[in-house]
Amino acid sequence: MMAGEILTQQQREQYLxxxxxxxxxxxSTKGVELLYSIATEDQVMRSNAMDFNDQSNKSTKLTLxxxxxxxVYGLLIRSERIINAVQTLLGEGEVCxxxxxxxxxxxxxxGAWEWxxxxxxxxxxxxxxxxxxxxxxxALTEANSQNGCLQVLKGSHKMGRLEHSFAGEQxxxxxNFVEQALERFERVEVVLKPGDILFFHSNxxxxxxxxxxxxxxxxxxxxxxxSYNVPFREKNKSCITPVKVVADTAFLASGTxxxxxxxxFLKKENEITLKEN
Numbered sequence: 001m002m003a004g005e006i007l008t009q010q011q012r013e014q015y016l017x018x019x020x021x022x023x024x025x026x027x028s029t030k031g032v033e034l035l036y037s038i039a040t041e042d043q044v045m046r047s048n049a050m051d052f053n054d055q056s057n058k059s060t061k062l063t064l065x066x067x068x069x070x071x072v073y074g075l076l077i078r079s080e081r082i083i084n085a086v087q088t089l090l091g092e093g094e095v096c097x098x099x100x101x102x103x104x105x106x107x108x109x110x111g112a113w114e115w116x117x118x119x120x121x122x123x124x125x126x127x128x129x130x131x132x133x134x135x136x137x138x139a140l141t142e143a144n145s146q147n148g149c150l151q152v153l154k155g156s157h158k159m160g161r162l163e164h165s166f167a168g169e170q171x172x173x174x175x176n177f178v179e180q181a182l183e184r185f186e187r188v189e190v191v192l193k194p195g196d197i198l199f200f201h202s203n204x205x206x207x208x209x210x211x212x213x214x215x216x217x218x219x220x221x222x223x224x225x226x227s228y229n230v231p232f233r234e235k236n237k238s239c240i241t242p243v244k245v246v247a248d249t250a251f252l253a254s255g256t257x258x259x260x261x262x263x264x265f266l267k268k269e270n271e272i273t274l275k276e277n
């Protein structure tokens with residue numbers, strides 16, 4: 001991983017056209033091994049995990065928190081290379097960290113995620129500008145068709161925001177529009193190796209199948225926002241607080257274990273999108 005590397009104009013244009021961008025080997029094998037070993041042993045992380053059920057009542061575990069600290073995750077989330085990439089893709093403005101979540105889709109039992117846009121959730125948080133928001137997914141394990149990798153509709157972000165309503169405990173996009181989109185846009189399975197990273201637009205339609213394999217699918221997904229995009233429902237201030245950038249090597253050199261018990265985790269009963277329809 002080259003310190004502070006900035007994406008090319010061609011990569012930015014690809015992101016704007018397709019709604020997503022994959023960078024292979026973004027994190028070294030050593031870095032991924034460190035993150036995954038800490039994540040799987042992190043009792044604070046596990047004790048703050050929430051189950052979100054799909055329409056078939058299968059569940060996916062996720063742990064979500066807002067403020068990036070000086071732990072191994074926070075140092076990665078605030079690393080120069082990631083923040084520079086986010087800045088390049090979003091354009092002018094101060095980059096802020098909305099939240100990060102560790103997705104834990106376990107073998108045989110890990111549930112699906114219905115077709116949705118991330119802005120379908122974030123609209124309900126009161127954010128006004130989808131172009132100021134982006135999701136960044138780092139694969140900690142293999143992600144493939146067998147274990148329920150992400151599927152995207154290439155270019156579907158150009159449709160703008162679709163209406164979302166409850167699908168199980170999730171927010172699903174209006175299926176009448178999804179069916180039309182499936183006829184018009186290429187459906188792509190986002191197959192990732194550990195250490196690969198995916199940047200995707202807040203209005204990109206995406207979903208994932210249940211994990212029916214023998215292997216887990218874990219990923220770290222961080223959402224970023226530009227500071228001018230001030231939400232009127234979301235109360236946490238991380239999303240409008242500019243990130244304090246650290247060196248790319250900081251998370252490897254930290255020697256830090258997992259998250260602190262004092263981390264500002266999301267509690268399911270406080271999740272706005274479970275209340276707003």
